[in-house]
Amino acid sequence: MQIPVFTVDAFTNRPFCGNPAAVCLLENDLDEDLHQKIATEMNLSETAFVRKLHPGDDFTKSSCFGLRWFTPAKEIPLCGHATLAAAAVLFHTQKNTNSILTFVTMSGELRARQVEDHIVLDLPLYLTCPQVLQEVEELIKAAAGDMIVQDLRYSSDTKNLLVRLSDAYERSVLEELQVSAQHFLSAEKTGKVKGLILTLKGNSTGKQKGHDFYSRYFTPWYGVLEDPVTGSAHAVLSSYWSEQLGKKEMLAFQCSHRGGELKISLRDDGRVDIAGRVTFVLKGNLTF
Template sequence: MLIPVFTVDAFTNRPFFGNPAAVCLLENDLDEDSHQKIAMEMNLSETAFIRKLHPGDDFTKKNKNSVLTFVTLSGELRARQVEDHIVLDLPLYLTYPQELQEVEELIKAAVGDMIVQDLRYSPDTKKLLVRLSDAYERSVLEELQVSAQHFLSAEKTGKVKGLILTLKGNSSGKHKGHDFYSRYFAPWYGILEDPVTGSAHAVLSSYWSEQLGKKEMLAFQCSRRGGELKISLRNDGRVDIAGRVAIVLKGNLTF
């Protein structure tokens, strides 16, 4: 069996940046065991399988109104193409104030003695949002040395499954134009640091929209690979998160 496969770097237009994912085009159904084996072989954080709903469907045909629906462990994920961006349609998750005492050891493991300006929790996603002081520059977040493995022993509440570090953007300087920056860690799911995270921005979008009074924002995730996300809050309680893509590999899986 030959299965066309692509490696795509998302939220960037530069190869070897952004979030790498594998995309497989299926002519026929595969069993769950084959899906898992292919994903393990690709060895990336995400492997997407796109299947034709009808025999006459054409993978190569472009339709600006077409929407792809992915079934994930977190529910359905819809994606569509708008010009040179892929737009993800995600739910918008609210955050609520979090008492420092409950997660103080985790915060210490993450940022040491750095000043924390705000602390929020998203019960729907079990993500803890830590906003660093506005006095810090983007470079401070980028250069922060984090041992995410230590988070596992430092988190004693059992309710945190993802840690977001975030910082307000600068209106001047080399990196002006971004409304906010972030990094994301989820060692509870085996991800020490995710390069660029759409689901984390479903939380960040809600928080920073409230803080900045904006529904349209530009964000940058400051991982080693880095990635840029265009955010648009909708009136139906959802958020569109868009990014460019770079295809870095094309080939066929044979088995």
């Protein structure tokens, strides 16, 4: 069997930056266990599987496809950067002729469209609620050490804990923070956290002018210690920072060692458009 496979760096226009995702195009149904085996083999934070929904569907002409995402350890319900990568494969390598692509996923229907040199994803917008510090104090200590935490929120939809660090800190402090995410597994006692977001208000002066907020994202519960650039986490961050800043249009930067930029636009229908650029670094075939 041969399956076309692509590695796409998402939320960047430079190779070896942003967040790499593998994208597999499935002409036919794949044995269920092979999805996980392939994702483990690819060993990236996510591998996306794009599948045809009906006989006669075509990667060039059809506008609706099935989409699933797997980490090296398990299937996940939503992945923004791998959706961006999947849309890029269809638009750029398959020359898909549609202006909008629809993906049927565990998180409902997601849409992608091209706008100049960006691909725009239509994602759910997830709200947060205040989180009691005492319930997650050991986890916060493992993540942020003795740093000052300014706000603490929880998203029940995504099981993400959002930790806002003090506005007194600069972006460089977040970038240089040494985090041992493997320790989160034993430090998290509630059983309700599956992802941890560290975030910081942007600095409107200096060389980073223009970024409204910064973040890093950790999800060892899904087998990924730190995800480089995360669309799904920004579906949570977008609602939080829109409320805090009083803005619907924002520019965000995820401060992993690879780094990536996301353009955010909150919509009137309760969803969010998250846009990014991509670059291709590998095209080939899986053979087994």
